[in-house]
Amino acid sequence: MDGMGSGTRTGKLWNRTFLFCMLISGLANMSNGMLSPALPIYVTALGRGTEIAGTIVAVATFLSMFGRGLSGGWSDKYSRKTIILVCLISTVAAFLLFCFADSIPLLVLAKCLQGVSSGIITTVLCTIAYDTLPPELLGSGIGMFALAGSLAQCIAPSIGTALAKRGMYTTLFASSAAAAAVSFLILLTIPVELTAKAKRWQEAKRNGTAQRRGFHISDYLCRPAFPAAFLLIMNGIIHAAISNFLAHCGLSRGIESIALFFTINSIVLIVARPLCGRISDRRHIGWLIIPGYIAMGAACLLIATAKNMVPIVIAAVLYGFGFGATMATSQLWAIRAAGPDQRSTANSTYYVGGDIGLALGAYVAGALAAAVNYTVMYAIIAAVCAFSMLWFIAYVLLRRKTARGMKPVDMTEPMQ
Numbered sequence: 001m002d003g004m005g006s007g008t009r010t011g012k013l014w015n016r017t018f019l020f021c022m023l024i025s026g027l028a029n030m031s032n033g034m035l036s037p038a039l040p041i042y043v044t045a046l047g048r049g050t051e052i053a054g055t056i057v058a059v060a061t062f063l064s065m066f067g068r069g070l071s072g073g074w075s076d077k078y079s080r081k082t083i084i085l086v087c088l089i090s091t092v093a094a095f096l097l098f099c100f101a102d103s104i105p106l107l108v109l110a111k112c113l114q115g116v117s118s119g120i121i122t123t124v125l126c127t128i129a130y131d132t133l134p135p136e137l138l139g140s141g142i143g144m145f146a147l148a149g150s151l152a153q154c155i156a157p158s159i160g161t162a163l164a165k166r167g168m169y170t171t172l173f174a175s176s177a178a179a180a181a182v183s184f185l186i187l188l189t190i191p192v193e194l195t196a197k198a199k200r201w202q203e204a205k206r207n208g209t210a211q212r213r214g215f216h217i218s219d220y221l222c223r224p225a226f227p228a229a230f231l232l233i234m235n236g237i238i239h240a241a242i243s244n245f246l247a248h249c250g251l252s253r254g255i256e257s258i259a260l261f262f263t264i265n266s267i268v269l270i271v272a273r274p275l276c277g278r279i280s281d282r283r284h285i286g287w288l289i290i291p292g293y294i295a296m297g298a299a300c301l302l303i304a305t306a307k308n309m310v311p312i313v314i315a316a317v318l319y320g321f322g323f324g325a326t327m328a329t330s331q332l333w334a335i336r337a338a339g340p341d342q343r344s345t346a347n348s349t350y351y352v353g354g355d356i357g358l359a360l361g362a363y364v365a366g367a368l369a370a371a372v373n374y375t376v377m378y379a380i381i382a383a384v385c386a387f388s389m390l391w392f393i394a395y396v397l398l399r400r401k402t403a404r405g406m407k408p409v410d411m412t413e414p415m416q
Contacts, residue, residue, distance in 0.1 A: 033156025072348025143277020236357015268320025
């Protein structure tokens with residue numbers, strides 16, 4: 001088992017551990033998806049403004065990013081199963097606290113506890129799932145694993161909004177706590193082995209030879225995953241501009257059915273991510289990343305000039321394909337570059353990039369929308385897509401020339 005990850009590798013995509021991890025991921029995304037739209041409504045019901053809700057989410061997001069960053073180093077040294085079990089208990093406690101949170105301080109405490117736990121769970125859980133996959137099916141596995149979250153995110157916001165509008169907050173929070181409790185019970189049945197690195201660390205502790213070397217950033221951030229994390233920062237900026245401001249853009253132009261964009265985009269994304277995962281198992285990631293950014297850039301340009309729903313529908317299809325292609329392949333890149341012993345650290349580094357991108361994108365896009373207009377803002381976001389594509393091409397060409405002690409990149413073979 002030396003060199004392998006926390007799951008038992010089976011040689012096939014569909015196995016018990018992978019399926020159960022997908023189920024837990026779906027339940028976690030359902031809980032988070034229901035809470036996100038309901039929280040601002042709940043804060044308003046307590047007599048506070050939406051800016052308070054925004055502040056709570058911002059603080060929780062920062063703490064979630066911090067916890068996600070630490071989780072990679074922890075789970076490469078300790079039991080990944082134990083880490084998730086503790087976080088699931090914290091999640092249950094957080095949602096039960098929501099049930100009784102009738103003041104802003106209690107809401108902040110509950111949201112921060114839930115946010116940190118959620119960030120750690122999503123990072124470590126996918127690592128357990130990916131560790132069960134053979135290398136030749138890793139791309140397919142990443143695409144299929146994301147399907148559970150995508151399906152949950154399609155329906156969860158609508159359920160959360162409907163419950164919040166009816167004032168059924170206790171039902172919402174209690175059902176989310178129940179989902180976390182069910183996930184806890186499911187995880188108990190999954191066999192999760194220590195990684196080779198964790199085994200060495202635990203053995204050294206038992207023998208009294210383990211050396212405490214203090215805090216080292218290299219224990220929590222995976223340098224080989226930095227290029228892929230950079231692409232996710234770019235994707236976060238692009239996605240924040242779409243998800244946070246498209247609805248208002250549509251209303252300002254009199255496009256009343258603008259919400260249809262998100263429905264179509266979700267459907268395309270559900271199809272695109274598993275498909276792109278399969279392709280990435282057979283082709284170099286450039287075959288997907290380059291057309292993916294072209295599609296996303298074209299979608300942003302269509303949105304920039306849209307005056308009716310026709311270009312919006314086309315943009316939704318293009319963006320769904322582009323986002324699905326670049327997300328599935330960039331995470332595969334991070335994991336392959338890191339190797340089995342650093343897989344969890346690579347995932348945490350990758351996801352921290354996404355958190356940074358979403359936060360930065362919301363701020364930048366908001367400032368651009370206020371300073372100019374939506375046409376200029378989305379044209380600039382299209383330029384971000386073009387920059388991301390050109391950066392990736394330059395990176396590939398640089399590797400071909402310098403190699404840095406690695407095999408030259410072959411555009412018809414999976415990246416090693």
